[in-house]
Amino acid sequence: MTVDAADPRACPTCGDPLTFEILDDERFLVVWSCVNCGVIRTTEPL
Numbered sequence: 001m002t003v004d005a006a007d008p009r010a011c012p013t014c015g016d017p018l019t020f021e022i023l024d025d026e027r028f029l030v031v032w033s034c035v036n037c038g039v040i041r042t043t044e045p046l
């Protein structure tokens, strides 16, 4: 298995895959979180 450190969907702290949850369909607001570290970031495209 190849680990890509630049993978935006991997936790920057522990390397586990992040899970995302759509908070707002209309605004495409998505929160990325790690089961170990908690919420990593949110994405809100302009």
Ligand SMILES: [Zn+2]
Pocket (backbone or CB within 6 Å): 011, 012, 013, 014, 015, 016, 034, 035, 036, 037, 038
């Ligand atoms: Zn983590």
